[in-house]
Amino acid sequence: MNIVVVLKHIPSVADELPVRGNQVDFDSVDFVLNEWDEQSLEQAALIKEALGGTVTAIGVDVIGELDNLLHLALAKGADRAVKIAADDAGADSHRQAKWLSEAIRPMAPDLVLVGVQASNDIDGQLGPLLAAYLDLPYIGVVSSIEVQDGTALMNKEFAGGFGARYSVRLPFVAGVQVAPKPPRYAPVSKIRQIAQTAKIEVLEPSGEADSGLVFRKVAPPVVSGHAEMIEGSPKEIAARLVALLKERGLA
Amino acid sequence: MSKDILVVAEHFNGKIADVTFEMVGKARELAAGLGGKVVALVIGAGVEANDLASDATLQVNEPALTEFNPEAYARIVEAVVQEQAPRLVMFGWTSMGMDLAAWLSGRTGAPCAAYVRDLRLENGGLVISCQAYNGKLIAEVEPQGEMTIAACLAGSFPTEAGRGATAATSIPSPIALDSLRVRFVEAIQPPPGDVDITTQAKLVAVGRGIGGKENIELAEELAEKLGAVVAASRPVVDAGWLPRTRQVGKSGLKVKPKLYLMLGISGAPEHLEGMKDAELIIAINTDKKAPIFNVAHYGATADLFEVAEAMLELL
Numbered sequence: 157m158n159i160v161v162v163l164k165h166i167p168s169v170a171d172e173l174p175v176r177g178n179q180v181d182f183d184s185v186d187f188v189l190n191e192w193d194e195q196s197l198e199q200a201a202l203i204k205e206a207l208g209g210t211v212t213a214i215g216v217d218v219i220g221e222l223d224n225l226l227h228l229a230l231a232k233g234a235d236r237a238v239k240i241a242a243d244d245a246g247a248d249s250h251r252q253a254k255w256l257s258e259a260i261r262p263m264a265p266d267l268v269l270v271g272v273q274a275s276n277d278i279d280g281q282l283g284p285l286l287a288a289y290l291d292l293p294y295i296g297v298v299s300s301i302e303v304q305d306g307t308a309l310m311n312k313e314f315a316g317g318f319g320a321r322y323s324v325r326l327p328f329v330a331g332v333q334v335a336p337k338p339p340r341y342a343p344v345s346k347i348r349q350i351a352q353t354a355k356i357e358v359l360e361p362s363g364e365a366d367s368g369l370v371f372r373k374v375a376p377p378v379v380s381g382h383a384e385m386i387e388g389s390p391k392e393i394a395a396r397l398v399a400l401l402k403e404r405g406l407a
Numbered sequence: 408m409s410k411d412i413l414v415v416a417e418h419f420n421g422k423i424a425d426v427t428f429e430m431v432g433k434a435r436e437l438a439a440g441l442g443g444k445v446v447a448l449v450i451g452a453g454v455e456a457n458d459l460a461s462d463a464t465l466q467v468n469e470p471a472l473t474e475f476n477p478e479a480y481a482r483i484v485e486a487v488v489q490e491q492a493p494r495l496v497m498f499g500w501t502s503m504g505m506d507l508a509a510w511l512s513g514r515t516g517a518p519c520a521a522y523v524r525d526l527r528l529e530n531g532g533l534v535i536s537c538q539a540y541n542g543k544l545i546a547e548v549e550p551q552g553e554m555t556i557a558a559c560l561a562g563s564f565p566t567e568a569g570r571g572a573t574a575a576t577s578i579p580s581p582i583a584l585d586s587l588r589v590r591f592v593e594a595i596q597p598p599p600g601d602v603d604i605t606t607q608a609k610l611v612a613v614g615r616g617i618g619g620k621e622n623i624e625l626a627e628e629l630a631e632k633l634g635a636v637v638a639a640s641r642p643v644v645d646a647g648w649l650p651r652t653r654q655v656g657k658s659g660l661k662v663k664p665k666l667y668l669m670l671g672i673s674g675a676p677e678h679l680e681g682m683k684d685a686e687l688i689i690a691i692n693t694d695k696k697a698p699i700f701n702v703a704h705y706g707a708t709a710d711l712f713e714v715a716e717a718m719l720e721l722l
């Protein structure tokens with residue numbers, strides 16, 4: 157099995173997300189690994205454990221700090237790390253997908269795994285775009301993948317706990333919602349050790365695409381209503397809430 | 408290029424899903440401005456598809472397509488789009504639409520806007536509002552080019568304007584269905600048992616802020632004192648701290664209780680889809696900019712553990 161896992165480095169939503177002009181001010185936010193990429197990385201490691209093969213972690217280096225994520229991926233079971241040196245903090249999903257498709261095609265993967273979405277995927281998601289550029293089928297919101305004899309049996313989630321099981325002939329691109337097991341933990345000491353010895357392959361971006369969306373404005377939501385905020389110490393807040401609930405016959 | 412709008416319908420158990428009525432209603436408003444027609448595309452056999460307010464409803468009535476097949480649906484939409492050359496293609500930003508919208512964008516080169524909350528016309532051009540960064544920001548975008556793809560969050564528009572009586576016309580599948588790489592195997596049903604959170608009057612909902620399985624007990628205690636049941640956001644369930652039956656949101660259950668008391672939930676669009684119609688929403692979150700405060704009726708910027716402990720003493 158030749159598995160490629162795509163990592164996306166994105167602005168952290170835990171931050172303030174200041175805006176400059178028509179975009180997030182990328183210079184003043186922390187970039188983190190897209191949370192669903194942890195799941196696709198785990199899913200890749202599980203398939204490799206079951207069948208053998210290699211896992212290649214690849215990503216677009218949008219702010220020049222992707223090495224940290226690639227070291228993490230290596231510590232969690234990836235065998236090979238590749239970065240596309242782009243230095244383009246605002247690279248949209250179309251652009252990243254195009255560059256990734258050019259880099260991944262020659263790898264002739266059996267399976268490409270991406271996180272089901274990222275919070276900055278305003279122009280759709282990376283996964284289906286990548287599949288379209290690679291001329292492969294895409295299946296997203298996936299919660300388990302088992303591979304046998306060139307075919308994957310996989311579960312896709314719908315709403316309300318409903319889902320469906322599909323069998324898919326390799327190769328294809330999957331958008332992972334959740335791995336069958338919680339992502340494994342990689343000790344910091346191991347990541348540090350890998351950082352000292354790891355060889356990261358560097359590629360130049362190749363290919364052209366963009367979202368075709370012109371940003372007029374990016375701003376916090378203008379809301380008609382905002383929660384009435386209860387101020388004070390936790391005790392005062394609790395007292396106010398309990399009083400409120402009692403008033404309404406809810407406590 | 409026509410001025411028409413193609414709405415790709417969602418259905419479940421033979422019935423058109425609400426997000427489809429929502430989109431058809433919005434499409435009618437836009438089509439009136441564009442001077443075009445609304446065409447609904449229903450892929451799947453045996454779907455009751457005669458109650459849309461579209462100008463035309465096309466139905467690909469193939470038994471092999473009764474269940475969603477991401478590969479087949481994607482290729483069929485692509486073929487229909489090539490033939491009809493619509494101005495706008497609308498999908499729901501659902502488990503199905505998430506497989507199709509951006510794929511079509513990659514194939515056709517047409518821009519795609521995801522997490523769409525609103526669409527309007529300005530000087531003949533589309534302006535689309537998208538939720539970005541988990542709802543912390545709204546991006547207003549102008550798609551370039553002749554065709555646009557919009558993937559709309561469920562619950563963004565009213566359903567009424569999309570209800571009508573247009574009779575569906577069957578069309579043959581524009582693609583061959585015998586050489587597909589993706590095959591539907593079986594449906595997966597929700598796990599049985601446990602309490603049904605959709606019928607509860609009061610829910611105490613915990614998010615990632617609860618920190619660990621060992622802290623669920625605190626929420627259980629508070630819920631018990633309030634006569635409520637504990638519900639959760641997705642990460643809590645994914646981590647195995649509560650069963651899947653307690654999950655509220657896009658891939659979980661939709662709830663409408665009298666009280667939805669939220670502890671450590673940020674208010675991502677996927678969670679809001681499941682609870683924004685609750686009668687009284689109270690949110691406790693340490694992040695004063697958490698998007699949930701734009702939706703909750705009452706909120707407090709505070710540590711959930713301190714507030715919950717203090718509430719327990721008073722109840």
Ligand SMILES: Cc1cc2nc3c(=O)[nH]c(=O)nc-3n(C[C@H](O)[C@H](O)[C@H](O)COP(=O)(O)OP(=O)(O)OC[C@H]3O[C@@H](n4cnc5c(N)ncnc54)[C@H](O)[C@@H]3O)c2cc1C
Pocket residue numbers: 272273297333502613614615616617639640641642643654655656657658659660670671672673674675676677678681691692693694697709710711712
């Ligand atoms: C296809 C798809 C379907 C999805 N379906 C669902 C779904 O059905 N339901 C769902 O919930 N999500 C769903 N999600 C996930 C969704 O995008 C978010 O990741 C999720 O809702 C976030 O959950 P959360 O608010 O608990 O966690 P976070 O976003 O991590 O928020 C945790 C919050 O807790 C606060 N906090 C931390 N510590 C404390 C403390 N001590 N006291 C008070 N506050 C604290 C933080 O400030 C933060 O706001 C789906 C995603 C996808 C891609």
Ligand SMILES: Nc1ncnc2c1ncn2[C@@H]1O[C@H](COP(=O)(O)O)[C@@H](O)[C@H]1O
Pocket residue numbers: 314315316318319320417418419424425426474475501502503561594595
């Ligand atoms: N076997 C299935 N089980 C559950 N959902 C399905 C199945 N097949 C298709 N779906 C899709 O699930 C979605 C239901 O979404 P909702 O209308 O939000 O309940 C629709 O998009 C359906 O097309």
